[in-house]
Amino acid sequence: MPTDVYAAIADPTRRGILDLLAEDGRSVTELAAPFHMTRPAVSQHLRVLREAGLVSERRAGRRRIYQLAPDGLREVDLWLSSYRRFWHTKLAALGEYLAETDGQD
């Protein structure tokens, strides 16, 4: 059963981890330092993020690097993209309105 994506990002530390990973892939050790957390605590957060499909891992030699999973936050993007399209249509309508009423006021 995959972890709920919004339960996963409800935690501020996990949002912070996602923001760091958005810059570049990192190891558990590299993630632990900025949050002043133990490696097991970071691993626990990473497990939640991985089960939610937000983070994936790859091996680099003996190290495990965690990175953002490209499609993880797509659902949030879908919600926003509907509104983005709405406003672009409306702002185009505003342009037409301004052109049509030019010189009337």
Add this chain to the structure above:
Amino acid sequence: MARTESAIRTETFYPYPPARVWRALTDPVALAAWLMPNDFQPVLGHRFTFRTEPVPPYFDGVVHCEVLELDSPRTLAYSWRGMAGMDTVVRWELTGTTRDGVAGTLLVGVHSGFDLTDPAQLGGFRSMSGGWGGAMVSALDTVLATIEREE
């Protein structure tokens, strides 16, 4: 917040002075022409609604708003509540500027507060489809397309 940020930002240039764009944003008749029918008044704290066709069961056709900022002809903000629990803010900033030698107004819009970590918004949003995926997106698109078609 790089990836978890939840706002929409638009930047649009109009070849008209800020005072004219401001009127189109704050005159209820003008607003109805390009956005939606409304009872907006340019008064700080004024509560008003935008109204459009309901799309049952997702949307009763009413967006509830309150004027939060009003600084003519520069800044306008109002809350934007409706459509299944969403509790957001729409903010406009107008700046007189010149683009390609044409004087006009840069209109920056920020629609912020989309927060699916807020249980109320998440619950409302999920109720639109009973789950994630294509059904939810098409339901939302139906709602917004209905508003777009409004004259």
